[in-house]
Each structure stands twice: as C-alpha cells, then as structure tokens.
Amino acid sequence: MSKILVIAEHLGGKLNPATARAVSAAVAIKPEAIDVLVLSDIAEAIAAEAAKIQGVSRVLTVERPENAHPLAAVLAPQIAKAAAGYSHVLAPSTTFGKDVAPRVAALLGVAQVSDVMSVEGSHTFKRPIYAGNAIITVEADPSHTIVATIRTASWPAATGGSGTNSASVETLSLDVALPSHTRFIELKQGKSDRPDLQSANKVVSGGRGVGSKENFEIIYKFADKIGAAVGASRAAVDAGYVPNELQVGQTGKIIAPELYIAIGISGAIQHLTGIKDAGTIVAINKDGEAPIFEIADIGLVGDLFKMIPELETALS
Amino acid sequence: MKILVGYKRVVDYNVRIQVKPDGTGVVTDGVKLSANPFDDIALEEALRLREKGVAEEVIVVGIGPADLTAHLRNGLAMGANRAIHVLSADAVQPLTAARVFLKLVEKEQPGLVILGKQAIDDDANQTGQMLAALWDRPQATFASKVEIADGKATVTREVDAGLEVIEAELPAVITTDLRLNEPRFIKLPDIMKAKSKPIDTIEFASLGVDAHDQLKTTHYAAPAKRSKGVMVKDAAELVSALKQKGLL
Numbered sequence: 001m002s003k004i005l006v007i008a009e010h011l012g013g014k015l016n017p018a019t020a021r022a023v024s025a026a027v028a029i030k031p032e033a034i035d036v037l038v039l040s041d042i043a044e045a046i047a048a049e050a051a052k053i054q055g056v057s058r059v060l061t062v063e064r065p066e067n068a069h070p071l072a073a074v075l076a077p078q079i080a081k082a083a084a085g086y087s088h089v090l091a092p093s094t095t096f097g098k099d100v101a102p103r104v105a106a107l108l109g110v111a112q113v114s115d116v117m118s119v120e121g122s123h124t125f126k127r128p129i130y131a132g133n134a135i136i137t138v139e140a141d142p143s144h145t146i147v148a149t150i151r152t153a154s155w156p157a158a159t160g161g162s163g164t165n166s167a168s169v170e171t172l173s174l175d176v177a178l179p180s181h182t183r184f185i186e187l188k189q190g191k192s193d194r195p196d197l198q199s200a201n202k203v204v205s206g207g208r209g210v211g212s213k214e215n216f217e218i219i220y221k222f223a224d225k226i227g228a229a230v231g232a233s234r235a236a237v238d239a240g241y242v243p244n245e246l247q248v249g250q251t252g253k254i255i256a257p258e259l260y261i262a263i264g265i266s267g268a269i270q271h272l273t274g275i276k277d278a279g280t281i282v283a284i285n286k287d288g289e290a291p292i293f294e295i296a297d298i299g300l301v302g303d304l305f306k307m308i309p310e311l312e313t314a315l316s
Numbered sequence: 317m318k319i320l321v322g323y324k325r326v327v328d329y330n331v332r333i334q335v336k337p338d339g340t341g342v343v344t345d346g347v348k349l350s351a352n353p354f355d356d357i358a359l360e361e362a363l364r365l366r367e368k369g370v371a372e373e374v375i376v377v378g379i380g381p382a383d384l385t386a387h388l389r390n391g392l393a394m395g396a397n398r399a400i401h402v403l404s405a406d407a408v409q410p411l412t413a414a415r416v417f418l419k420l421v422e423k424e425q426p427g428l429v430i431l432g433k434q435a436i437d438d439d440a441n442q443t444g445q446m447l448a449a450l451w452d453r454p455q456a457t458f459a460s461k462v463e464i465a466d467g468k469a470t471v472t473r474e475v476d477a478g479l480e481v482i483e484a485e486l487p488a489v490i491t492t493d494l495r496l497n498e499p500r501f502i503k504l505p506d507i508m509k510a511k512s513k514p515i516d517t518i519e520f521a522s523l524g525v526d527a528h529d530q531l532k533t534t535h536y537a538a539p540a541k542r543s544k545g546v547m548v549k550d551a552a553e554l555v556s557a558l559k560q561k562g563l564l
Binding site for chain 1: 327332333335342409410411414436437438439440441442443444445446447448449450452453454455456457458460470473474475476477478479480481482483484485488493494495529530531532533534535536537538539542544545546547548549550551552554555556557558561563564
C-alpha cells in the first residue's frame with residue numbers, strides 16, 4: 001500500500017491553496033495514509049490549516065529558524081530525511097515545488113515525475129510535455145520512492161466541503177545538518193487587494209494590445225468591477241506593463257479559473273498552455289484572425305478601449 | 317573562473333508538435349532542431365560574465381549522439397571557448413544528466429554551472445536542482461538577474477509571489493528564466509572561427525554513471541482539444557451570454 005508525504009507550501013504564515021490540490025492528487029493514488037509536512041520557523045497556524053484538508057491523516061511540523069524562507073538547499077535535506085517509509089513524496093508544481101522537489105529526488109537517488117495531470121495507478125501518471133502539445137503516460141519503478149510535482153490546474157483543492165477534517169498535528173524532530181551556503185535576502189512582492197491569480201474563480205488578462213503600463217489601468221478597473229484577479233501575457237510582462245508574477249502561460253502561472261477573459265492577447269501557444277483548463281474562455285481582440293479565437297468559448301472582435309467601457313455599461 | 321553551460325538540442329520552438337498515430341512518440345524525423353531557448357539564455361549569461369571579466373572560460377556541454385557536434389559548434393560560434401560532447405545514442409533522463417554533469421564538474425572544477433530552467437521538449441525542470449543536490453552546492457533557479465562578486469552570486473529569481481533575491485556562495489548552480497537576457501545572434505565570421513575551437517568527446521559509458529531509467533514512457537497522446545466557441549457581436553451580447561452561464 002502507498003503512504004504519501006505531501007510538502008506544504010506556505011508564505012507569511014498562511015498555507016498556499018496549491019497544497020490542497022496536491023492532496024487531491026494524493027487521494028487519487030488511494031493510499032493508506034497521507035501526511036502533510038510543514039517546514040517553517042513558526043508552523044502552528046499553517047499546520048492547523050493543513051489539518052483541515054480532507055484526506056489528510058497527520059500533519060508533521062518541523063520548526064527551525066532556518067526554515068523561515070523556502071530555500072531548496074535548506075529544505076531538501078529535511079524532506080529527504082522525513083521521506084523514509086513513504087512510497088510517494090508530492091509537492092505542488094509551483095515555483096516552490098519545482099525548486100525543491102528535484103533536489104529531494106536527487107538526494108534520494110530517484111527520478112521525479114513533473115506536473116502530474118492524472119493518476120492512472122499508484123505508479124502510473126499522465127503528464128504534459130512540449131508545452132502541453134503531447135500528453136505522456138509515465139510508469140515509475142515501484143521499488144523506489146516516487147517524487148512528483150502536481151500540476152495544480154488539473155486538480156481541485158481537497159477542501160473540507162461540509163464536514164471538515166481534523167488531522168492530528170505532530171512535531172517531527174529531524175537530525176539533519178543544514179547548509180549555510182545559500183541565504184535569503186528579500187522577496188519583492190506587489191501589494192494587491194485583488195483575488196490571487198493562481199486560485200481566483202475569475203481572471204481578466206491583458207496582452208500586448210493594451211499598449212502601455214498606463215493603459216493597463218483599464219484592465220485593473222474592469223477586473224475590480226467583476227471581482228476578478230488580473231493576469232497578463234508574456235508579451236505584456238516583457239514590455240514592462242505589469243510585474244512578472246502576473247504572467248499566465250507555460251513559463252508563468254498555469255491556471256484554471258471558471259471564467260478567463262483575455263483582452264488584447266493574440267494567443268501564442270505558450271499562453272494557451274496556461275489557460276486551457278479554464279471553464280469558459282472569453283477573447284476580446286481587434287484582430288478576428290488571432291489564434292486566441294481558436295480556443296475561446298466566446299469571442300468578441302473589437303477595439304478593447306471601446307469594448308471595455310461598453311462592457312462596464314452593459315454590466316451596470 | 318570556468319563556467320559550465322548545459323546546451324541541449326531540442327525540437328525548435330516554432331515546430332507544431334505532432335504525436336505519432338500509434339502513440340509511440342512525437343514526430344521528430346525531418347523536424348527542425350535548435351538549441352533549447354533557455355540554454356541559449358544560459359550561454360548568453362555565461363558569455364556576458366566572461367566579457368565582464370568575472371569568468372575566463374565558458375564550456376558548453378551536450379549529451380547526445382554523434383551528430384550533436386553540429387549543434388555544439390553553434391554554441392562555440394555564439395562564443396563558448398570549447399565544448400564537451402558526452403556521446404550517448406540514447407536520450408538521458410534528468411537524474412542521469414545531473415550525474416553526468418557532476419562527473420564533468422569534478423573534472424573541470426567550474427565556479428558556476430548555468431543551465432536552462434527546463435528543456436522545452438520534456439519540460440521536466442529538474443536537472444539543475446538535481447545537480448546542485450548531488451554536488452551539495454547552492455542552487456538559484458528561475459534567475460532573471462545574476463550578479464557575481466566576492467565569491468558569491470546574488471540572484472533575483474522569478475517566483476510565483478514576485479521576485480525573490482538570494483545569495484549563493486560559489487561554486488553554485490543557476491538555472492535561467494526568460495527575462496535574464498536576450499541571447500545574441502550568431503554571426504557568419506564566428507561560425508568560421510568556431511570550426512577551430514576544440515570539442516572533447518567523452519563516451520557516456522566511460523563516465524561510470526548509472527544509466528538505468530527509473531521512468532518509462534508507455535504512451536504518447538495528443539491533448540484534448542477545446543471545441544471552437546461562438547462569436548458575439550457586441551459587449552451587451554457578451555454580458556448576457558456570461559450571465560446566462562451564471563459567470564457574472
């Protein structure tokens with residue numbers, strides 16, 4: 001039987017919802033136990049959140065001052081040590097999981113399955129390659145621990161639903177020497193009261209067609225009007241209209257909102273990769289031939305600077 | 317200081333990938349191959365560090381069959397001092413690639429290894445992190461800015477929450493993100509010059525690396541297609557369509 005260790009992702013004392021999506025994938029493996037590992041300087045509040053996730057058996061905490069920031073070189077030896085006795089170690093396929101999981105795998109001397117989209121069996125998974133243009137079925141050797149990252153857009157968050165879980169929280173003490181060769185300096189984070197791009201139900205994204213940083217205000221304003229998170233294409237980020245954390249696509253965030261509205265985005269393949277799990281895709285673009293219309297559920301051809309005000313009028 | 321750069325050859329990013337009808341792979345016969353775009357960025361960064369006087373030598377490394385030489389020549393034409401060709405008929409998985417790099421690191425003693433954050437064929441995003449683990453050295457993944465001074469790399473990383481800055485003592489492994497730099501174009505005279513630059517060929521088997529693949533790919537499939545939707549004529553019609561779906 002499988003026994004799964006899920007690595008919790010957190011920031012500022014809060015559990016990242018991507019963790020609950022990784023738990024969903026763990027549940028699909030049908031294991032006898034799912035434990036969540038919280039590595040932090042102060043773990044209590046994060047552990048309490050993790051204990052509520054449906055399907056979790058135990059939450060294990062490792063509190064050390066070195067764990068204040070998510071440095072892979074510091075976290076990986078602890079995770080590798082904690083992995084003893086587990087058949088699977090899972091992390092969300094976020095920049096956090098992508099950074100730390102392969103380091104864990106190498107310490108364990110095992111291969112990693114990246115971006116798991118579906119579970120076909122305890123050791124068989126589907127994952128995308130070539131920016132999602134092909135889907136492969138991968139079989140891992142059952143005689144080794146499997147390290148895998150979970151493509152969060154493919155999995156719902158394993159929430160409590162009506163009845164919430166209350167897994168036990170236990171302190172884990174690991175005798176591991178930690179390196180000091182890597183140090184955290186700072187995190188530059190845009191402050192925003194808007195919904196989080198990765199987990200929002202609605203997302204409004206702007207592309208090169210928006211034209212400038214100043215013009216992007218129209219996107220923010222419209223997103224606020226419908227309570228949506230704001231995203232952007234790589235072209236808009238490269239042009240400096242918005243910061244990098246808003247990038248949606250193969251090399252940015254891969255998201256699955258119920259509603260995605262792409263404004264002034266032509267629809268490069270790498271962008272489409274990041275949104276194809278969205279419920280409904282709306283495209284607004286002045287070029288009726290833009291590739292975004294090939295995958296949009298609803299398309300509207302027109303100048304965004306005319307269409308957005310009209311949309312706002314139609315809404316009020 | 318020496319810089320080792322991973323330089324993988326992949327299906328060109330402009331090629332529309334076709335899955336073979338029998339599900340045994342993707343079509344690669346007669347398809348244009350190019351350097352992995354993230355590896356071009358890695359090489360560019362190494363060259364800029366050499367131009368700044370931070371490094372003296374830039375070495376590009378490829379793992380692949382005999383005809384990989386032509387690809388490595390491109391890396392030399394772009395400006396690398398020399399190339400190492402690890403001769404392997406079979407494609408290697410990331411853990412094996414990391415073990416190969418570790419052997420080369422032990423031999424060359426570089427101050428920095430720069431790799432692409434992922435290759436655009438298998439999209440694994442693993443080799444740099446795995447090498448750093450096996451080497452027991454720092455890793456700075458998804459780099460968008462690199463500064464080297466006083467035996468340390470100060471690296472700005474593109475993470476989901478924003479931009480994270482970390483400091484890593486050298487030697488270290490850096491993996492590149494898209495906004496780190498814009499790679500230079502290869503000029504014709506440099507292609508001529510590259511012909512006289514050395515390529516060391518090393519037989520994969522001579523490295524003593526475990527080549528056993530723990531992962532088996534059993535099937536390839538085309539992704540599920542989204543069906544083409546409807547066009548609306550104006551903003552009012554769009555709003556009512558979304559309201560009907562309960563989305564607004």
